[in-house]
Amino acid sequence: MRDYLYTVMTILWKDVLLETRSKDIIVSVLVFALLVIVVVNFAITPTPQTVTLIAPGVLWIAFLFGGVLGLNRSFALEKDGGNIHGLMMAPVGRDVIFFGKMLGNFLFMMVVELLIFPVFAVMYNFSLSMPGLIPIAVLTTLAVATVGTVFSAMAVNTRSREVMLPVLFFPVVVPAIVAAVEASASVIQGDVSFTRWLPFLTVFDAIFLVVSPVVFQFVVEE
Secondary structure (H helix, E strand, C coil): CCHHHHHHHHHHHHHHHHHHHHHHHHHHHHHHHHHHHHHHHCCCCHHHHHHHHHHHHHHHHHHHHHHHHHHHHHHHHHHHHCCHHHHCCCCCHHHHHHHHHHHHHHHHHHHHHHCCCCHHHHCCCCCCCCHHHHHHHHHHHHHHHHHHHHHHHHCCCCHHHHHHHHHHHHHHHHHHHHHHHHHHHHHCCHHHHHHHHHHHHHHHHHHHHHHHHHHHHHHHCC
């Protein structure tokens, strides 16, 4: 088990080092998400009533669409640089590679969310002190990273990978995003009922954390 975790963390550390040098994933996701938030802010009349209704959707749409750009870049960099062949030749299980890449995507998306939320809170006049959003953000981002890593590996081998990934990815991850929007709306409105969505997100994550590594093995073999 110790060797397993060490190998996973090695793959994660490789992605972190590559990202600190290129900044391709974090910058692309950050810029796109900020653009969505800013454009919508100027497109609506920011009254307390309208902001409370649309803000959760805007927040998670920005994260989701920005996340797709990051997921696309994740395996595109591996394929374009020929690194994917090195990973496949490594004497480790395919599930180890999956968890290493998935944790990298999860980490990068969480960093972007931490950078975006203060901007979002200022523009939409929300308090920065919303601890209820933390478990929602962690569980939803884990869902996006888990499902997205599989479909990113699948789409990278297609000619239209920028189009193919959203087509495959969005229908599967929509239930988690809906739960995140509903839970976030409850937190913003000061309603404690948001906790009823957390078990759903937990079960969603648990299912795909089991299914995704298995599917990933078949995807990368192809």
